[in-house]
Amino acid sequence: MSAFDREFTAIDAATAARLDYGDEYRALRTAVRRWARERIAPELDAWEAAGRLPRSFFTDAGALGMLGFAVPERYGGPGLRDYRCHAIVVEEIARIGAASCAVAVSLQNDVVLPYLTDLASDEQQARWLPGVASGERVxxxxxxxxxxxxxxxxxxxxxxxxxxxxxxxxxxxxxxxxxxxxxxxxxxxxxxxxxxxxxxxxxxxxxxxxxxxxxxxxxxxxxxxxxxxxxxxxxxxxxxxxxxxxxxxxxxxEGFGQLVHHLPQERLSLAAGAVAAAEGVLVYTLEYVRGRTAFGQPLAKFQNTRFVLAELATGLDLARTYLNDCIAEHLRSALTPARAARLKWWTTELQTKVADRCLQLHGGYGYMREYRVSRAFADARIQTIYGGTTEIMKTIVAKDLDL
Ligand SMILES: Cc1cc2nc3c(=O)[nH]c(=O)nc-3n(C[C@H](O)[C@H](O)[C@H](O)COP(=O)(O)OP(=O)(O)OC[C@H]3O[C@@H](n4cnc5c(N)ncnc54)[C@H](O)[C@@H]3O)c2cc1C
The missing domain is CATH 2.40.110.10 (Butyryl-CoA Dehydrogenase, subunit A, domain 2)
Known part of the structure; x- marks a missing residue:
C-alpha cells in the first residue's frame, strides 16, 4: 500500500465511523478514487491548457454514477437524497488536486441541482432534470x-x-x-x-x-x-x-430567500473540498520531505519541517472532525447558516495555510508548475473568496452571536 493510500485509509475509516458509511459508500469512494487517479489526473494539464473541461468529463462522471444523486428515477437519476454521496465525490476529486473538476461536479450536484429539485414545479422538473445525472446537461x-x-x-x-x-x-x-x-x-x-x-x-x-x-x-x-x-x-x-x-x-x-436557503450546502461542499485538498497536499509533501536531502539529511529530519507538518496535520485532524460533524448535522437537516459559515471560513483559511507551508517546504521546486504543490497553492487561493468571503462568513457568525 502506498503512503497515500495508507494515510487516506486511516482518514476514511475515521469518517466512515462518524458518518455511518456502509459498503455502498465505500464502493462509491473506491470508484471515484480510481476515476480521479486514472482518468482525471493524466488529463489535467491538457484541460488546464484548454482553459475548460471537455464535455466528456461530465458524461464520464455521469456514466459512472457520480452526478445528480438527487434527480428522481423518472428523470434518469437514482433519486438519492444523501449528502454523503456528494461529499465523497468532491473529496476524492479534490484530494488528487483537481480543483477545477471538483468545482464543476460540485456545481452540478451540490449547488445548482438543489434549486431544481427543491423549487421547480413537476412540469419544470420534467423539462430540466433529464440529462443532469448523465452529464449531458451541465x-x-x-x-x-x-x-x-x-x-x-x-x-x-x-x-x-x-x-x-x-x-x-x-x-x-x-x-x-x-x-x-x-x-x-x-x-x-x-x-x-x-x-x-x-x-x-x-x-x-x-x-x-x-x-x-x-x-x-x-x-x-x-x-x-x-x-x-x-x-x-x-x-x-x-x-x-x-x-x-x-x-x-x-x-x-422570492429570490433572495431562495439563495440564502441554499448557501449552507454550497459552503459545506466548499469545506469538504478544502479539507480533502489540504489532506492531499499534506500527504504529497510528507513524501517529498522524506525523499529530498539538504545538509546531508532528509528535509524530514529538520525540526522546522517536523513541527510545521505536525502543526498542519493537527489542524487537518480538527478540520476533518469538524467537517464530519457538520455533514452529520446536514444529514439531519440541522446545519444552520451560522455553523456552515464557521466551517467554510475556517477550513478554507486552513487550506490556504497548508498549501502555502507545504510549498515552502518544497523550496524552489514548489514554485514550479510541474510540482503538484504549486497548483494546490494557486487553486486554494479562491476558496476563501467564492461562496461567500471569509469576511462575510464572519459577519454571519458575529450576527449569530447577537453582535
Ligand atoms: C473563480 C471564481 C468562481 C466563481 N464562481 C461563481 C459562480 O459560479 N456564480 C456566481 O454567481 N459567482 C461566482 N463567483 C463570484 C464570487 O462568489 C464572488 O467573487 C464573491 O462573492 C466576492 O464578491 P466580489 O468578488 O464582488 O468581492 P467584493 O464583494 O467586492 O469584496 C471585496 C472585499 O471586500 C470585502 N467585503 C465586502 N463586503 C464586506 C462587509 N460587509 N464586511 C467586511 N468586508 C466586506 C470582501 O470580503 C472582500 O475581501 C466566483 C468567483 C471566482 C473568482
Missing part, C-alpha cells in the same frame, strides 16, 4: 455581477414582464461552468430595490432558469485566472433576453 449559477458580489442585494440585472415572457437585461461575471453550461440559474430584479421598499434592499430579486441557447444570452470571456485553470469561469451578457414566465423559479421577489 448546470451553472449566475448571481455575481461586476458591481455586486458579496452584496447580492445590489444585483442590477433587470427582468421586465412582457405578457407571458420576461425581458432580461444585465451582465453577470465569474460564472463557473460558464462556457460549458446548458442551464443557468439566474438572479435578476423584477422590482427595483426602492420599489420593494427602501428598508428592504433584498426584496424584488427573482430566480429564473435560462437555457444556454436563449437568444440574447451572450457568453463573454472565459476569464484568465490565478488558479483553477481548467474552470471556464466566464462573463455573461443578457441583451433583451426573452425568458418564458414559465421558467421562473417560485414567485417574484
Amino acid at each position: 448546470l451553472a449559477i449566475a448571481m455575481t455581477e461586476p458591481g455586486a458580489g458579496s452584496d447580492l442585494a445590489g444585483i442590477r440585472t433587470r427582468a421586465r414582464r412582457e405578457g407571458d415572457h420576461y425581458v432580461i437585461d444585465g451582465a453577470k461575471t465569474f460564472v463557473s461552468n460558464g462556457q460549458n453550461a446548458d442551464l443557468f440559474v439566474v438572479a435578476a430584479r423584477t422590482a427595483a430595490a426602492d420599489e420593494a421598499g427602501a428598508a428592504d434592499r433584498r426584496g424584488g430579486l427573482t430566480l429564473f432558469v435560462v437555457d444556454g441557447r436563449t437568444p440574447g444570452l451572450v457568453r463573454g470571456r472565459n476569464l484568465a485566472k490565478l488558479g483553477l485553470h481548467a474552470q471556464d469561469t466566464s462573463e455573461l451578457q443578457f441583451d433583451a433576453m426573452r425568458v418564458p414566465a414559465a421558467d421562473r423559479l417560485g414567485a417574484e421577489g
Whole structure:
C-alpha cells in the first residue's frame, strides 16, 4: 500500500465511523478514487491548457454514477437524497488536486441541482432534470455581477414582464461552468430595490432558469485566472433576453430567500473540498520531505519541517472532525447558516495555510508548475473568496452571536 493510500485509509475509516458509511459508500469512494487517479489526473494539464473541461468529463462522471444523486428515477437519476454521496465525490476529486473538476461536479450536484429539485414545479422538473445525472446537461449559477458580489442585494440585472415572457437585461461575471453550461440559474430584479421598499434592499430579486441557447444570452470571456485553470469561469451578457414566465423559479421577489436557503450546502461542499485538498497536499509533501536531502539529511529530519507538518496535520485532524460533524448535522437537516459559515471560513483559511507551508517546504521546486504543490497553492487561493468571503462568513457568525 502506498503512503497515500495508507494515510487516506486511516482518514476514511475515521469518517466512515462518524458518518455511518456502509459498503455502498465505500464502493462509491473506491470508484471515484480510481476515476480521479486514472482518468482525471493524466488529463489535467491538457484541460488546464484548454482553459475548460471537455464535455466528456461530465458524461464520464455521469456514466459512472457520480452526478445528480438527487434527480428522481423518472428523470434518469437514482433519486438519492444523501449528502454523503456528494461529499465523497468532491473529496476524492479534490484530494488528487483537481480543483477545477471538483468545482464543476460540485456545481452540478451540490449547488445548482438543489434549486431544481427543491423549487421547480413537476412540469419544470420534467423539462430540466433529464440529462443532469448523465452529464449531458451541465448546470451553472449566475448571481455575481461586476458591481455586486458579496452584496447580492445590489444585483442590477433587470427582468421586465412582457405578457407571458420576461425581458432580461444585465451582465453577470465569474460564472463557473460558464462556457460549458446548458442551464443557468439566474438572479435578476423584477422590482427595483426602492420599489420593494427602501428598508428592504433584498426584496424584488427573482430566480429564473435560462437555457444556454436563449437568444440574447451572450457568453463573454472565459476569464484568465490565478488558479483553477481548467474552470471556464466566464462573463455573461443578457441583451433583451426573452425568458418564458414559465421558467421562473417560485414567485417574484422570492429570490433572495431562495439563495440564502441554499448557501449552507454550497459552503459545506466548499469545506469538504478544502479539507480533502489540504489532506492531499499534506500527504504529497510528507513524501517529498522524506525523499529530498539538504545538509546531508532528509528535509524530514529538520525540526522546522517536523513541527510545521505536525502543526498542519493537527489542524487537518480538527478540520476533518469538524467537517464530519457538520455533514452529520446536514444529514439531519440541522446545519444552520451560522455553523456552515464557521466551517467554510475556517477550513478554507486552513487550506490556504497548508498549501502555502507545504510549498515552502518544497523550496524552489514548489514554485514550479510541474510540482503538484504549486497548483494546490494557486487553486486554494479562491476558496476563501467564492461562496461567500471569509469576511462575510464572519459577519454571519458575529450576527449569530447577537453582535
Ligand atoms: C473563480 C471564481 C468562481 C466563481 N464562481 C461563481 C459562480 O459560479 N456564480 C456566481 O454567481 N459567482 C461566482 N463567483 C463570484 C464570487 O462568489 C464572488 O467573487 C464573491 O462573492 C466576492 O464578491 P466580489 O468578488 O464582488 O468581492 P467584493 O464583494 O467586492 O469584496 C471585496 C472585499 O471586500 C470585502 N467585503 C465586502 N463586503 C464586506 C462587509 N460587509 N464586511 C467586511 N468586508 C466586506 C470582501 O470580503 C472582500 O475581501 C466566483 C468567483 C471566482 C473568482
